[in-house]
């Protein structure tokens with residue numbers, strides 16, 4: 001039983017975020033009095049349609065894209081499936097080769113596996129010890145049959161930020177007719193993104209990682225990209241995603257985009273300071289600890305440690321008993337109890353990968369909470385190490 005005096009400290013913002021009160025307020029009327037279907041011709045439907053198109057315009061503006069290049073979906077998993085499978089299926093005649101990195105989110109890794117089952121060839125690019133894809137490796141992997149490259153913008157596990165603009169340039173220099181997709185779920189609203197400047201053809205982002213509600217995401221599809229829909233039906237979302245449009249959550253998503261972009265620079269600087277403070281104190285105060293991911297090229301809110309001789313899951317449980325929520329890797333892989341494929345791709349041993357802890361900060365994170373974590377974490381690690389069967 002949790003004691004009443006215990007603090008509640010949420011440090012798992014990469015898994016999901018609470019809905020911002022202003023986003024919640026904005027979306028509520030679309031559940032009740034403004035409940036129309038965007039396909040209905042009468043006023044109630046048109047009111048919903050207007051809200052949908054305004055939301056699309058808001059999101060497009062923040063990416064420097066055009067409104068008609070934004071397709072709303074139900075999740076980033078769906079957007080990533082559409083990006084990979086949709087472009088692969090539509091461009092099959094041009095080639096059957098796809099390149100991804102070895103540190104993608106499971107929804108890209110699994111889509112790649114599915115496409116292999118359909119006769120496509122998939123190359124998984126290696127990364128260096130910080131999780132960076134090398135532009136020369138990408139260039140080497142591109143063949144005349146390559147139709148698509150998909151590389152995550154910022155890692156959900158280790159926070160490493162890829163040099164997407166340089167990777168796009170290298171890829172397109174080798175082969176002009178190639179599509180470049182990036183999964184920007186963890187970077188969108190934390191880092192500035194200009195799809196034209198970066199040369200991106202497809203980009204995925206999600207609402208519930210940026211203080212919007214769950215159930216909304218988008219895929220940016222540059223004008224002219226050939227893509228096959230995965231859902232067929234009433235022809236919503238320019239024929240690319242049939243389904244009655246989920247207007248309330250899309251309205252909440254767009255409001256969250258406005259809020260987070262307005263404070264991006266200041267909030268990024270504040271979180272970077274907290275991140276660096278936590279990293280330096282842990283590395284100094286906890287023996288046999290190390291940082292995973294790039295020391296500088298990393299998301300302002302991401303910290304990923306390995307602690308030798310302990311299991312990440314045990315630390316998560318012990319911290320939970322102290323009222324602190326953190327995670328071992330991504331929320332999706334932490335239930336599988338397998339060493340993270342991302343940490344393994346960095347070259348970490350299975351033991352070191354199993355001793356990992358991901359701490360992600362957000363809008364409501366305060367220094368007092370980091371200090372509280374710093375107070376309880378060394379004791380937890382020390383106790384677990386004392387009980388650990390793994391030999392020191």
Ligand SMILES: Cc1ncc(COP(=O)(O)O)c(C=O)c1O
Pocket residue numbers: 014015075076077078080105107152155156183184185186206208330331332
């Ligand atoms: C980088 C990345 N891509 C894709 C996803 C999938 O998002 P969702 O579970 O919202 O579909 C996540 C969620 O953790 C993510 O972090």
